[in-house]
Amino acid sequence: MVRGLACAVAVVFVGCILDWDSDRWPDVALSPDLHVPDGSPDLDAAVIDTEVIDAAVKAPCGPNLLVHLKLDEPNGTASFLDATGSGHDGKCATGTCPIAGEAGAVGTAALFDGLDDRVVLSNSTTLHPPSFTIAVWVEVTGIGADANGGAVVIKRETDYSKYTFHLDIDWNPVRSNCVYKAAGTWYGNTAGTLLKTNRWYHLACVFNSATSELSTYVDGSLETTTQTSVPPPKTAGAIVIGGNGSNGDDPFKGHIDDVRICGVALQPADICTLAGRAWDSGAKKCL
Ligand SMILES: [Ca+2]
Numbered sequence: 001m002v003r004g005l006a007c008a009v010a011v012v013f014v015g016c017i018l019d020w021d022s023d024r025w026p027d028v029a030l031s032p033d034l035h036v037p038d039g040s041p042d043l044d045a046a047v048i049d050t051e052v053i054d055a056a057v058k059a060p061c062g063p064n065l066l067v068h069l070k071l072d073e074p075n076g077t078a079s080f081l082d083a084t085g086s087g088h089d090g091k092c093a094t095g096t097c098p099i100a101g102e103a104g105a106v107g108t109a110a111l112f113d114g115l116d117d118r119v120v121l122s123n124s125t126t127l128h129p130p131s132f133t134i135a136v137w138v139e140v141t142g143i144g145a146d147a148n149g150g151a152v153v154i155k156r157e158t159d160y161s162k163y164t165f166h167l168d169i170d171w172n173p174v175r176s177n178c179v180y181k182a183a184g185t186w187y188g189n190t191a192g193t194l195l196k197t198n199r200w201y202h203l204a205c206v207f208n209s210a211t212s213e214l215s216t217y218v219d220g221s222l223e224t225t226t227q228t229s230v231p232p233p234k235t236a237g238a239i240v241i242g243g244n245g246s247n248g249d250d251p252f253k254g255h256i257d258d259v260r261i262c263g264v265a266l267q268p269a270d271i272c273t274l275a276g277r278a279w280d281s282g283a284k285k286c287l
């Protein structure tokens with residue numbers, strides 16, 4: 001449990017409720033070397049070059065993309081592939097597996113039941129870099145069973161004493177948090193945007209070790225930045241998606257899609273691109 005989190009975290013209300021344009025999903029680019037046989041009217045048969053798409057979506061993090069769970073598996077799966085090829089696959093056990101194959105933000109998504117569903121990635125020494133970006137699509141469908149909130153992507157010590165990162169959702173009101181816990185203290189912030197149910201949002205949590213700033217983004221726009229005095233700690237526990245690690249602890253209720261963990265602090269323009277929006281380089285703002 002993350003007891004006392006609400007009072008321990010510095011909360012800043014930005015209050016910018018974003019207009020949503022359902023046309024702004026990340027575009028799926030067709031391969032430039034797409035071939036349609038002469039005389040064939042069946043353009044639907046065109047093959048999408050997934051390598052081209054992967055290169056495009058990997059670009060902001062480059063070689064620092066540590067984990068990428070597309071969550072594109074069909075329902076019934078107990079293993080979700082890490083698309084980076086690094087082997088950080090997500091696993092779930094019977095009864096705690098989300099429903100996969102649901103309509104998603106990028107391809108298909110997984111639906112977490114708000115009770116006990118979660119996907120676990122084993123600990124690795126590569127998964128607590130000095131700077132990081134956690135980026136994910138979420139669609140809240142209801143309120144989870146734990147009043148403390150719903151964990152989206154977390155990495156913590158096995159005894160809950162430290163968290164390397166903790167991106168979660170408050171239920172009342174429904175807002176995203178970007179925090180970590182070091183030396184017994186929570187650091188971080190809460191986004192101002194009130195999240196509506198049954199609507200996709202792109203969330204990002206960024207820590208920049210050069211500036212000691214922890215920032216939270218909603219739909220590609222910076223909401224809050226907090227200066228911290230202690231860096232995120234290394235932790236020996238697993239990464240958990242959709243919960244806080246044990247049965248019924250902070251279960252997320254809704255869809256989660258396209259989880260990325262980068263070992264670098266992405267710039268605002270990169271976060272904007274990941275959210276499928278256009279970056280105005282003159283105004284330095286996500287449109
Ligand atoms: Ca379940």
Ligand SMILES: [Ca+2]
Nearest residue numbers: 070106107108
């Ligand atoms: Ca997906």
